[in-house]
Amino acid sequence: MMNPEQTLMFAEAGESAAVVTRQRVANAQALAAIADRLRGHPPRAVLTCARGSSDHAATYAKYLIETRLGLLVSSASPSVSSVYGAAQRLDDMLAVAISQSGKSPDLLATVEAAKQAGAAALALVNVADSPLAALADDVLPLHAGPERSVAATKSYIATLAAIADLVRAWTGDAGLAAALDTLPDLLRRAWACDWSPLVDALADARGLFVVGRGIGLAVAQEAALKFKETCGIQAEAFSAAELKHGPMALVGPGFPLIVFRQSDETGPGVDALAAEMAARGGPVFIAGGEAAGATPLPSIEGDAAIESLLHIQSFYRAANALSVRRGFDPDKPPHLAKVTETL
Incomplete structure (x- = not known):
């Protein structure tokens, strides 16, 4: 039997605290600019675009945005765009695309269709030079670094942290800001x-x-x-x-x-x-x-x-x-x- 402390999953999950610290520093200016635009031109609703673990992160975004901002958050069905090719009316909405690789064809098709339908696109993606990042209007890199284990761990936690930081910047919530300041230390303890x-x-x-x-x-x-x-x-x-x-x-x-x-x-x-x-x-x-x-x-x-x-x-x-x-x-x-x- 292998030693569980010698797996990539163990090593990568254990990096989460350092990832969150790095991410918050690296994204501070981008978050401030994005938050300014969102406050200046508030979207009428938010559409999340994701699969797998990233879609689970979108559930977190739904509850945090709906409870802190009072905005409706809905999950996109990628096949509506990638398979059915159905036109939608998404003017004045914010499409939040979440991905590790930023290269899945259905996700790209969903974001492209959302933009054509009038939505602004924000990408939370771990690969900063991915096709998704190039397609989005704004990008928040996850800064999780390479993740070689098939099981996503640090990139998932990095996504949740980025969502919380986005809501913090958008709302100016001092309590959430203080909580995020404690997060790296608490992750180490967890x-x-x-x-x-x-x-x-x-x-x-x-x-x-x-x-x-x-x-x-x-x-x-x-x-x-x-x-x-x-x-x-x-x-x-x-x-x-x-x-x-x-x-x-x-x-x-x-x-x-x-x-x-x-x-x-x-x-x-x-x-x-x-x-x-x-x-x-x-x-x-x-x-x-x-x-x-x-x-x-x-x-x-x-x-x-x-x-x-x-x-x-x-x-x-x-x-x-x-x-x-x-x-x-x-x-x-x-x-x-x-x-x-x-x-």
Whole structure:
């Protein structure tokens, strides 16, 4: 069995704090200019364009923008442009395209169509000289550096940090600015959290649910993907508000539940759900809180807007260890490639 601390996934995820520090310095001037334009000519809505982990980051953008700016945020369906070629009316909207490589044909087609339909395009992309960056009106590089493991880790956290920094600059929110100032140190502490009880419990798991609500839904989606691609576990992400609409029928002995909870208005409802699911006899793990019958996972506290970043940082270390424990190579999941290009 390989040493889990010698994988690329482990090394790259562990760089997240340094990435966020580098990104915030490098993007400061660009963010100020973009924020000035957004305040001077506010978009009537925001359209996110992304796939995979980047689309999970778009969920975070949706909740943060809608709660902090009151703007509707909708996720684009790339096939509307890349396959159907349907014309849309997107005048005075902001299209936010999120990508690691910035070269997937469907994403490029979506952004091109959005611009032709009247939207301004902002790209959050790790490859600053990519086709997406060339196409966008404004670019916020992620500054994550090369990521060789197929499983995206530091680039995902870098994307969430860039989104939070964009909202901070756009709103002038002093509280969010202070929270982002603490983020690198908190990420380092989150990386040291020991989630080995979760690794032990899932060593032989075949399926599970990952639950979040509001801002936390973004990392529930991301964790579910990582369980599938690095650990071979069929995991599905749900909002805590949706779990009772059918999926909870599966919850019980032998069916684990992982809950991501942040310290905002969603907290009490998430606690109640976790306790109810634990009462059904299945193993329930909760990050960011405590609930009767559930196993708390060590978590670092912070502003509610950034706690999701801290939780997923701790999770990445556990997912890497679980992958190795189950006999996988987290850097080379079966049938997957680092850059996925779809039409």
